Amino acid sequence: MNAGSVLEFRKYLFGFAEKFSSVAISEDVCKKCKICLNSCPSSAITLEPDAFIDQKKCIKCYCCHELCPNGAVELKTSFMGRIILKRMNYKS
Numbered sequence: 669m670n671a672g673s674v675l676e677f678r679k680y681l682f683g684f685a686e687k688f689s690s691v692a693i694s695e696d697v698c699k700k701c702k703i704c705l706n707s708c709p710s711s712a713i714t715l716e717p718d719a720f721i722d723q724k725k726c727i728k729c730y731c732c733h734e735l736c737p738n739g740a741v742e743l744k745t746s747f748m749g750r751i752i753l754k755r756m757n758y759k760s
C-alpha cells in the first residue's frame with residue numbers, strides 16, 4: 669500500500685469513527701454565553717429553555733466543543749468509535 673492509499677484509508681476510518689461520536693451540552697456547566705450558538709455553522713444548537721443539540725442537523729465540526737470557555741460541550745465517543753480512534757492513535 670503506498671502513502672496516498674494509507675492516507676485515504678485513514679480518512680475513511682476517521683469518517684467511520686465520527687459516526688460513533690456526538691456532542692452534548694452539560695446543562696449544569698453551561699453559562700448560556702451563546703458562543704457555541706453563534707459559531708455553529710448548521711444552527712444545531714438551542715439554549716432555551718434547555719441546552720440542546722439537534723443531532724440530525726449537527727455536521728460534527730466540533731466548533732462548539734473547541735470554543736466553549738466553560739468546557740460544557742462534551743464530546744461523546746461510543747465504545748466502537750473509541751476502538752477505531754485508538755487504533756489510529758487519535759486522542760478525542
Ligand code: SF4
Nearest residue numbers: 698699701702704736
Ligand atoms: S459556549 Fe459553552 S457555556 Fe457558552 S452557551 Fe455554549 S455550551 Fe454554554
Ligand code: SF4
Nearest residue numbers: 708726727729730732
Ligand atoms: S459540532 Fe459543529 S455542527 Fe455540531 S453542534 Fe457543534 S458547532 Fe454545531
